[in-house]
Amino acid sequence: MVCWLCAGSNHWGLSSPSSRALPDRIRRFQFPRALCEPCPALVSSRYTSLRVQYFRPFFLPCFVSSSITLCSIVVALVFLEETLPSKIAAQHGKIPDAVQGSDYGAIVQPTRIIKAAPPPTAMELVANPKIRSVLTAGFFLWFLSISWDTVFVLFAYTPAALGGLQRTPAEIGIFLATLGGLGIFMALVAFPILQHRFGTLALYRACMSLWPIMFMLFSATSLFARQALGTLSNTGSHTALACMWIGVSLILLTDRVATMAYATNVMAVKAVAPSRSSLGATFGLSMSVGCCAWSIAPAFVSSLFALSINHQILGGQFVWLVMFCIALGGYIAVRRLR
Known part of the structure; x- marks a missing residue:
């Protein structure tokens, strides 16, 4: 979250606004602008159905941006591993250390497993x-x-x-x-x-x-x-x-x-x-x-x-x-x- 906040406050100041300070020759090849007007002559001549304000200039850059977000979600679901200890233990079927015998032949009193209290609800957190x-x-x-x-x-x-x-x-x-x-x-x-x-x-x-x-x-x-x-x-x-x-x-x-x-x-x-x-x-x-x-x-x-x-x-x-x-x-x- 810290990385996201720092990056979010910095890339906005470096990318989009700084383009106004660039010469016209450099600004002409900006990727967002190319998405807003991809080959205007070709679109106007062959794809007359796309002459709608919804598609030009908003649809394509928004579609590309949302696709990148979707890819990041898929990568997170596939490659990121669970780190919460209780979830890891449940996934691997581990037995808590408290119920494992340590001495062979010893008479061990049965250990009562205390169930963890459920996490507080949102209202309980706000009441804190x-x-x-x-x-x-x-x-x-x-x-x-x-x-x-x-x-x-x-x-x-x-x-x-x-x-x-x-x-x-x-x-x-x-x-x-x-x-x-x-x-x-x-x-x-x-x-x-x-x-x-x-x-x-x-x-x-x-x-x-x-x-x-x-x-x-x-x-x-x-x-x-x-x-x-x-x-x-x-x-x-x-x-x-x-x-x-x-x-x-x-x-x-x-x-x-x-x-x-x-x-x-x-x-x-x-x-x-x-x-x-x-x-x-x-x-x-x-x-x-x-x-x-x-x-x-x-x-x-x-x-x-x-x-x-x-x-x-x-x-x-x-x-x-x-x-x-x-x-x-x-x-x-x-x-x-x-």
């Missing part, structure tokens, strides 16, 4: 205060991270007069490609050192404390962008331009450090699991909570951003105030972990 606290903190983490992924592109593309950065698609691609590179460094180099030095809980709290600061940086960078592009004054300010780029750099760096909380969250979930038999169910609950946040966050933050920009609420800064309050709630939730 420690698990509930970790799930709450995890929800905030997922919500803030997905919100950042959504709103940063909107913020970077929005005109400076409305509260954005007014950047081109190529520049936004460079931003996100840089983000992916920073994420790889943080996951492979920085996180193991910091986790060993400060511990899981302390690092979790430190990472979550960066989210409120990050959304404050959004607001400050927006103001510097307006000044740099001359929307609040007659001429642009070189100092404001420098401050704007410093703000963008700090936002990117802070986000990569803050997303190290994903790995600490996984460790926290493992630590609060009541037993080994309930570990899978606990992780399943954590992923369910994360998926709930994943389904809510993009629509929420994009709508909030549009409302703030279109109506210029607090000069377009209302979205950052709301996200700051949510991030502060996430930090408070992590502070309650013990």
Whole structure:
């Protein structure tokens, strides 16, 4: 799961967004684009039945992606072996050590085999205060991270007069490609050192404390962008331009450090699991909570951003105030972990 979270946060920043920063000659040979428009002239001339929006451009890339996922499921079912001790013993028909005789001819009292208690249900896990606290903190983490992924592109593309950065698609691609590179460094180099030095809980709290600061940086960078592009004054300010780029750099760096909380969250979930038999169910609950946040966050933050920009609420800064309050709630939730 840790590998999936790290890879998921990095490959998105390196692959699709970075294509905007590539020259047209290189971009022309992209594999996803080839799937979206495979030999357009041939398709138009011979396969007129495929001139449907469902098939072009969506069907073929989605079909290839789902086929790869199906292959991974088949490989896992065929080649991955069971590791749960109770399952292994049942498969091989092993007799527990407690009922095997160790001395020949000795009178051994019959050993009563105590049946293991069934693993707790999902409701019993949620009723556990420690698990509930970790799930709450995890929800905030997922919500803030997905919100950042959504709103940063909107913020970077929005005109400076409305509260954005007014950047081109190529520049936004460079931003996100840089983000992916920073994420790889943080996951492979920085996180193991910091986790060993400060511990899981302390690092979790430190990472979550960066989210409120990050959304404050959004607001400050927006103001510097307006000044740099001359929307609040007659001429642009070189100092404001420098401050704007410093703000963008700090936002990117802070986000990569803050997303190290994903790995600490996984460790926290493992630590609060009541037993080994309930570990899978606990992780399943954590992923369910994360998926709930994943389904809510993009629509929420994009709508909030549009409302703030279109109506210029607090000069377009209302979205950052709301996200700051949510991030502060996430930090408070992590502070309650013990």
